[in-house]
Amino acid sequence: MINVTNHKETELIMINIPEILVANGTGAILVLFLLLYRIRIAQTNQFDEKAYNFLLIVTFIATINETLSFIIDARPGFIFYILQYISNTICTDASVIVGYCWCLFVEYHIYRNTNRIKKKSRILAIPLIITTILLIINLFGNGIIFSISEKNKYMRGLFSYVIYVAVFFYYIESIWTVKSAKNDSILVEFFPIYYFVVPCMIGTIIQGLFFGIAVGWLCVAIAFILIYIEFQISNSFIDDLSGLYNRKYMNHYLNKLQNNKTKHVYGFLLDVNDFKVINDTYGHLSGDRAIIHIGKILQNTVGNGCVAIRMGGDEFVIFAILKSNEEALALKKHIEQNVRQFNIHSKEPFHLSFSIGIAKYSGNIDTFLSAMDDSMYEAKNMHRFMH
DSSP: OOOOOOHHHHTTHHHHHHHHHHHHHHHHHHHHHHHHHHHHHOOOOOHHHHHHHHHHHHHHHHHHHHHHHHHHTTOOSHHHHHHHHHHHHHHHHHHHHHHHHHHHHHHHHHHOOHHHHHHHHHHHHHHHHHHHHHHHHIIIIIOSSEEEOTTOOEEEOTTTHHHHHHHHHHHHHHHHHHHHHHHTTOOOTTOOHHHHHHHHHHHHHHHHHSTTOOOHHHHHHHHHHHHHHHHHHHGGGBOTTTOSBOHHHHHHHHHHHHHHTOSSEEEEEEEETTHHHHHHHHOHHHHHHHHHHHHHHHHTTOOTTEEEEEEETTEEEEEEEOSSHHHHHHHHHHHHHHHHHHHHHOOSSSOOOEEEEEEEOOSOHHHHHHHHHHHHHHHHHHHHHHO
16 A cells, blocks of 8 residues: 655565565455456446446556565666656555545445535545645655655655545545444445455555555455455345335335334335336337436435435335425425426437325334325326326
8 A cells, every 4th residue: 555664674675575476466366356357247337336446446556556666676777766756656646546436436335426426526535636746746856755765765755644644534534424324314234334444444554564564455455355245235225227226225224214213204206207108109228218317317316314216117216304394395396307407408309207296204114105105196197187
């Protein structure tokens, strides 16, 4: 991960080269195998899938660069001097990039809301921008992050700790995101946050304290394997087509809702108007695209304390923690506005609209679902009457 050393420690590097090659080689093989496997199966085109693959690519590049930096450390020659600066800069910045992308990955994997990602990405980018600027300045040889001596030995700089602060900030922020989601009643018990964060933290600390023991990126690679295994469980709660949570997750949510007796939860049952007409007129591929677009519309609509679910077919549900009926009506209006914007700007041959039923949770799940259903059918009959 982050190379930290002094003059005496560099003398030990040559002794550890075989171990470094084995450790980083293993890490590189693990992430490359996982990346190629994921590309081959190409499960979905959702943001979290792309972010996960990007994290694997960055880790692979960083692992190769770190290995290079160890091998050429203290080797004389101008070429090695330049390579030392380049490889260590890439490797150091990669550790912060991984932390930044990990936070965005966690954010989307939980909330599945692209608007939240856009807003949060700007704030979270601040530490990454600061460290990147410092590393660029460091390339001019001032040694603020690290320096390369006349003998081409790597040495940490006065502000090298900034990199550690940025990396640990991102890991802690991802933990906070999961905790906050639980407080918002977005159920993420199956999200294995510590499977990634703990190995990465351990690897970073060990490598920071004992330069020449290349376990940082190996730990990251192992964390990705653990996360991928666990994500097979969490992915069973995701609808492949819409990218929203699925009926299985809905049952999970309702069970927890009943046990926790959460107050001020509103349910929105959305039925796509004339969805059969879209399939019959434009074909089932257009129907699939309609579901994909609906998923994106709802992802961009829901906010804190909300979760969007595809029940199945052309029916969707939103559960939201709201303070009043007025807030519920405002959310309904927001959904309808986003659908209208889609119809205005979309190049699809079809238009979308919803019949939306609203009900407030009163302590009984069956009553709650029945009230949503009745409200939706009332809206459906009104739509039919008007058309």
